[in-house]
Amino acid sequence: MDGFPQLPPETDEALARGATILTGNQRAARTLYHHFDLRSRALGLTHWESPAILAWDTWTAALWHQLLLDGHATRLLLNRAQEHTLWRAIIEADPETIGLRTADALAELAADAYSRLCAYRGESRLRTAGISEDTRAFQRWATAFDRRCRTANYLPQAQLLTTLTTAAPQLTLNANGYLLIGFDTLNPAQQNLLEALHIPLGLSSRSEAEGSAFPPQTTPPTLITTPDAPTELRTAARWLRSHLEQNPSARIALIVPDIETTRPQIDRALRQTLAPELEDITTTGTPPFEFSLGIPLAHTPPVATALTLLEWANNALPLERISALLLSPHFAGARESPEQTARAEFDAHKLRRLRTLRPELTLDALHRLAESSPRLPHLLAALKHMRRAITSEALASTE
Numbered sequence: 149m150d151g152f153p154q155l156p157p158e159t160d161e162a163l164a165r166g167a168t169i170l171t172g173n174q175r176a177a178r179t180l181y182h183h184f185d186l187r188s189r190a191l192g193l194t195h196w197e198s199p200a201i202l203a204w205d206t207w208t209a210a211l212w213h214q215l216l217l218d219g220h221a222t223r224l225l226l227n228r229a230q231e232h233t234l235w236r237a238i239i240e241a242d243p244e245t246i247g248l249r250t251a252d253a254l255a256e257l258a259a260d261a262y263s264r265l266c267a268y269r270g271e272s273r274l275r276t277a278g279i280s281e282d283t284r285a286f287q288r289w290a291t292a293f294d295r296r297c298r299t300a301n302y303l304p305q306a307q308l309l310t311t312l313t314t315a316a317p318q319l320t321l322n323a324n325g326y327l328l329i330g331f332d333t334l335n336p337a338q339q340n341l342l343e344a345l346h347i348p349l350g351l352s353s354r355s356e357a358e359g360s361a362f363p364p365q366t367t368p369p370t371l372i373t374t375p376d377a378p379t380e381l382r383t384a385a386r387w388l389r390s391h392l393e394q395n396p397s398a399r400i401a402l403i404v405p406d407i408e409t410t411r412p413q414i415d416r417a418l419r420q421t422l423a424p425e426l427e428d429i430t431t432t433g434t435p436p437f438e439f440s441l442g443i444p445l446a447h448t449p450p451v452a453t454a455l456t457l458l459e460w461a462n463n464a465l466p467l468e469r470i471s472a473l474l475l476s477p478h479f480a481g482a483r484e485s486p487e488q489t490a491r492a493e494f495d496a497h498k499l500r501r502l503r504t505l506r507p508e509l510t511l512d513a514l515h516r517l518a519e520s521s522p523r524l525p526h527l528l529a530a531l532k533h534m535r536r537a538i539t540s541e542a543l544a545s546t547e
Contacts, residue, residue, distance in 0.1 A: 155180070155183050155184065155187060156329075158327065159180065159327065159329060162325070162327040163184070163199050163200075163201075165324050165325070166200070166322070166324035167200070167322065167324045167325040167326060167327055168200040168201075168202060168207070168322045168324075168325075168326050168327070169199065169200065169201040169202070169326075169327050169329060170202055170203075170204055170207055170326055170327070170328050170329070171201065171202070171203050171204065171328075171329050171330045172203075172204060172329070172330035172331045172332070173203055173204075173330065173440075174203045174205075174206070175440050176203070176329065176330040177201050177202060177203045177206070180199075180201045180329070181198075181199070181201055184199050184201070200322065204331075204338075208308055208309065208312060208341075209225070209308075211312050211319055212225055212303075212308060212311075212312065214319060214320065215312075215315055215318060215319070218318065220315060220318040221311075221315065222301065223301050223302060223303040223311075224300075224301060224302050224303065225303045225305070225308065226297075226302050226303065226304055226305060227305075228259075228305070230302075231259055231304055231305065232252075232255050232256070232259060234293065234296060234297075234302075235254075235255035235258050235259050235289065235293060236251045236252060236254075236255040238289050238292045238293055238296070239251045239254045239255055239258065239289060241292075242285070242288060242289065244285065244288075258286060258289050258290070258293075259306075261286055262290055262293065262304070262306050263305070263306040265290070265306070266304075266306035266307055266309075266310065266337060267306070267309075267335040267336065267337045267338075268335060268336050268337070269310075269336050269337060269340075274287060274290060275287070309337040309338060309340070309341045310337060310340075312341055312344075313337075313340050313341045313344045316341070316344035316345050319345065321345060321347075325347075326347045328347075377410075377413075378413070378417075381413060381414060381417040382417055382420075382421065384402060384417075385417045385418050385420070385421035385422060386421055388400055388402065388418070388421070388422065389421050389422055392422075392436075402414075402437075407439070411439060411443075414439075415435075415439075418435070418437050419435060422435070422436055422437060423435050423436055449476070449477075449478055450478045453473065453476050453478040453479050454478075456469060456472075456473060457473070457479070457534065460473075460510075460511050460534075461511065461534065461537075461538045463510075464506075464508040464509055464510045464513075465508055465509065466507060466508045467499055467500070467502070467507045467508060467509065468507075470499065470509055470514060471495045471499060471500075474491045474492075474494065474495050474499075474527070475488075475491060475492060475495065479530070480526050480527045480529070480530035480531075487523055487524055487525070487526055487527065490521065490523035490524055491524065491527060494518070494521055494523075494524060498517055498521070499517075511531065511534060511535060511538070512535065514531065515528070515531040515532070515535065518531060
């Protein structure tokens with residue numbers, strides 16, 4: 149079994165007795181799954197039963213579904229997109245938010261604040277927290293959000309742990325026990341749920357079990373200073389390449405703070421140093437690294453394009469966003485059609501030179517402009533299909 153990743157002894161023992169492993173995130177669960185499969189192959193097994201390894205969010209959602217199937221609950225558990233729509237509707241209906249940031253941005257902030265409030269059991273103190281305009285606005289939105297959820301029989305994700313804690317006596321658990329791996333800390337809502345379910349919270353079941361998979365530190369750490377952040381990234385990338393050339397089978401973790409805002413720069417530095425061949429836009433290879441924090445689905449180009457088109461069906465879009473749509477390979481077959489150049493020229497010579505009071509266009513307005521250009525058949529066909537879908541009885545009946 150040399151050369152194969154080894155499971156921590158405590159994890160191995162827990163799986164052997166049929167316990168459920170709970171991880172802090174999906175990536176940790178996938179990693180343990182992968183290590184378990186590699187070990188099973190190394191043992192010469194031709195088939196094996198999938199281990200009970202679940203990310204925390206997956207496990208709590210499964211507990212809720214259990215309550216639904218057993219008839220102990222009837223509320224609809226909202227997903228993130230549904231909650232966002234509800235927050236946005238509440239914020240847009242608040243007359244005091246006029247002139248502030250966009251409703252979408254405020255909805256994200258409100259949902260995050262509400263999630264943290266529930267995680268730390270601070271709902272009861274919200275009424276006395278209105279000491280500024282911002283907190284008073286959040287009070288109004290949170291109160292309206294709670295009221296709408298109760299009226300419509302919705303269950304927000306932020307209230308799931310508290311609801312499961314109350315329903316703990318009705319839940320059926322794994323009699324072989326549970327082991328928690330990869331949790332830096334547990335917030336009060338998580339602690340209350342585990343205590344209600346009588347699942348131990350010992351430190352050895354959280355951090356030590358995961359840490360035992362790593363060899364002890366044998367060399368002292370080295371501190372290197374650089375004049376700026378880009379130089380730091382390039383230096384780290386060169387060190388990674390040098391280390392991987394000497395140890396091709398090594399797996400290295402690069403820990404970076406605030407990765408949400410620096411991810412593009414990190415990706416660029418690693419690609420240029422570890423896989424320069426991927427700089428060619430015609431290359432379809434996979435980079436030799438991955439990020440532990442995934443990209444939100446709404447930020448991926450195909451989904452972002454689809455969401456923009458849905459928004460365009462109801463409202464005029466700024467010209468900048470329409471230009472991005474015209475040049476997007478995910479809209480109207482731009483990747484395969486021969487009209488990319490024609491679209492770029494249409495954008496530069498038609499859209500950019502429009503004289504309008506507001507720099508935005510509706511779908512119908514763009515369709516009328518595009519009809520004057522004979523070199524945009526794919527775009528015109530897509531716009532016609534969209535207009536037909538928007539005005540169809542099937543779509544109107546869902547509003």
